[in-house]
Amino acid sequence: xxxxxxxxxxxxxxxxxxxxxxxxxxxxxxxxxxxxxxxxxxxxxxxxxxxxxxxxxxxxxxxxxxxxxxxxxxxxxxxxxxxxxxxxxxxxxxxxxxxxxxxxxxxxxxxxxxxxxxxxxxxxxxxxxxxxxxxxxxxxxxxxxxxxxxxxxxx
Amino acid sequence: xxxxxxxxxxxxxxxxxxxxxxxxxxxxxxxxxxxxxxxxxxxxxxxxxxxxxxxxxxxxxxxxxxxxxxxxxxxxxxxxxxxxxxxxxxxxxxxxxxxxxxxxxxxxxxxxxxxxxxxxxxxxxxxxxxxxxxxxxxxxxxxxxxxxxxxxxxxxxxxxxxxxxxxxxxxxxxxxxxxxxxxxxxxxxxxxxxxxxxxxxxxxxxxxxxxxxxxxxxxxxxxxxxxxxxxxxxxxxxxxxxxxxxxxxxxxxxxxxxx
Numbered sequence: 001x002x003x004x005x006x007x008x009x010x011x012x013x014x015x016x017x018x019x020x021x022x023x024x025x026x027x028x029x030x031x032x033x034x035x036x037x038x039x040x041x042x043x044x045x046x047x048x049x050x051x052x053x054x055x056x057x058x059x060x061x062x063x064x065x066x067x068x069x070x071x072x073x074x075x076x077x078x079x080x081x082x083x084x085x086x087x088x089x090x091x092x093x094x095x096x097x098x099x100x101x102x103x104x105x106x107x108x109x110x111x112x113x114x115x116x117x118x119x120x121x122x123x124x125x126x127x128x129x130x131x132x133x134x135x136x137x138x139x140x141x142x143x144x145x146x147x148x149x150x151x152x153x154x155x
Numbered sequence: 156x157x158x159x160x161x162x163x164x165x166x167x168x169x170x171x172x173x174x175x176x177x178x179x180x181x182x183x184x185x186x187x188x189x190x191x192x193x194x195x196x197x198x199x200x201x202x203x204x205x206x207x208x209x210x211x212x213x214x215x216x217x218x219x220x221x222x223x224x225x226x227x228x229x230x231x232x233x234x235x236x237x238x239x240x241x242x243x244x245x246x247x248x249x250x251x252x253x254x255x256x257x258x259x260x261x262x263x264x265x266x267x268x269x270x271x272x273x274x275x276x277x278x279x280x281x282x283x284x285x286x287x288x289x290x291x292x293x294x295x296x297x298x299x300x301x302x303x304x305x306x307x308x309x310x311x312x313x314x315x316x317x318x319x320x321x322x323x324x325x326x327x328x329x330x331x332x333x334x335x336x337x338x339x340x341x342x343x344x345x346x347x348x349x350x351x352x353x354x355x356x357x358x359x360x361x362x363x364x365x366x367x368x369x370x371x372x373x374x375x376x377x378x379x380x381x382x383x384x385x386x387x388x389x390x391x392x393x394x395x396x397x398x399x400x401x402x403x404x405x406x407x408x409x410x411x412x413x414x
Contacts, residue, residue: 006203013207017311020318027340028246028321029347149267 039066040090040128043100044099048082050110050138052101058084058112065090068112084112094119100136110138177373184294193341198299199309205266205301206308210315212265213258217316220253221245221323228324229332238334245324249361250347250356251412256404257361262309263396267371273346275374277383293380298372306361313360317321326401355411362403367396 029066049071058066066086074081086093096117103110117123126132228244276296277283283293321343328334347353371392378388 003199007199009207010199012203012212013202013308014311016210017314020311020314023318023323023351024250024314024347028250028343028350029353 005043008020039085040088040091041069042084042086042126042128042130042132043076044082044112044132044135045079046082046101046137047079047099048137048140049082050103050140052082052110052112052138056109056111058086058114060090060114060116062106065114073101082112089131091125093117093126094123095130096123096134097126097132098134098136099132101138106122161176168223173377176377177369180294180373180376181297181302181369183292183299187295194295194300197296198303201300201304202308205270205272205304206312208219209262209265209308209312212261213316214313214319216257216261217254217319218323219258220328221249221320221325223249224320225324225327225332229328229334233335238328238332239338239342241324241328242339243346245328246321246343246347247352249317249320249324250352252404253292255356255360255370256400257365258309258313258360259400260397262364263367263371263393263400264313266305267367267392267396268389270305270368270371271375271378271389272385273389274298274301274372275378275380278376278378279380279382279385281380299374302368302372305371306364309364309367310357310360313363316356317356320334328379351412360409360413362407363400366399366403370396370399 033066052068052071054068054071056062056068059067065085067084068082070083072081072083073079091115094117098115098117100113101110102113181196202228224245225241228241229238232240232244274283277293277297286293286296325339329336329339374388374392374395378384
């Protein structure tokens with residue numbers, strides 16, 4: 001009977017361990033759901049990406065639809081080019097959509113805000129590998145202050 | 156001069172030989188034709204001794220560490236009006252660091268020292284030799300079930316530690332200090348990642364389980380078979396295992412989160 005009691009205790013122990021894993025996995029953590037499934041790639045060129053990083057989120061109206069997958073300098077003039085992986089659930093963005101580098105809160109992380117454009121007979125949809133041309137660069141505080149001081153000096 | 160050189164050489168040869176013995180012991184204990192019918196009951200017995208009996212200390216210390224994290228974090232975060240970040244702070248510090256590391260340290264003290272003393276005493280009273288005389292391999296019969304029991308039960312203990320700790324942080328933060336319950340869980344959920352935090356923490360605890368159990372078994376198996384030898388071996392297990400865990404933790408952290 002001693003052995004049976006031991007087995008019950010060990011069973012309880014293992015169940016407790018699995019329950020702890022489930023508790024942490026479901027209650028305390030979450031996967032990056034927007035990019036776990038099928039994705040397609042979009043590209044965008046910026047003048048300045050600020051402190052955007054690989055795996056920064058791409059949001060539409062605050063909802064995460066994808067993530068930045070790569071950042072490189074391309075072309076003759078070394079422009080920063082951002083490669084994004086967008087969830088295939090959201091594949092109806094028109095070519096007139098615009099991208100801007102935004103900051104969450106005053107001191108928060110930077111992310112890409114995707115503003116869906118209008119849809120017209122003459123406007124196509126963005127597909128895998130397309131480049132978004134309408135982009136707004138990151139707000140760099142130092143440049144802003146510099147411009148402000150410069151314009152003050154002119155008066 | 157030559158004498159000192161000889162001493163350095165002697166010490167380093169001893170160290171290298173020790174690592175070799177430890178590896179040989181482990182390999183011959185766990186490699187071989189498995190015999191589940193005979194070894195499974197032994198393994199269950201050891202899971203009880205190593206895992207179940209460590210549950211109490213793990214749960215109690217996990218709860219208290221979580222509650223202390225909640226209190227300490229709150230007093231600092233409230234200065235910045237960021238007490239919603241209490242959840243992620245408690246969860247991340249437990250899952251990434253404190254869960255695996257503190258569990259490994261407690262495990263080395265609670266179960267590792269017991270393993271060393273048990274095997275050392277078996278050696279001192281020549282039980283291991285008698286097993287060999289009966290054509291029973293003591294490595295397969297004594298060392299292997301203890302190794303697997305430690306290796307499997309420690310990650311489970313670390314998970315229980317983290318879960319209980321997060322609950323402790325929730326009790327203090329939400330129940331006592333008045334952090335909003337919904338914000339506590341939802342902010343935690345959005346900043347704790349399955350892969351980055353949970354999986355890396357589990358990998359850490361698996362590595363620690365391997366190292367601590369291995370050191371404990373080796374120190375017992377190679378103990379000088381006297382009462383003084385067993386006490387030295389037991390102390391050495393706790394010291395070596397703790398240092399190995401803390402050193403490895405730095406390396407693993409640098410590899411996982413440093414890049």
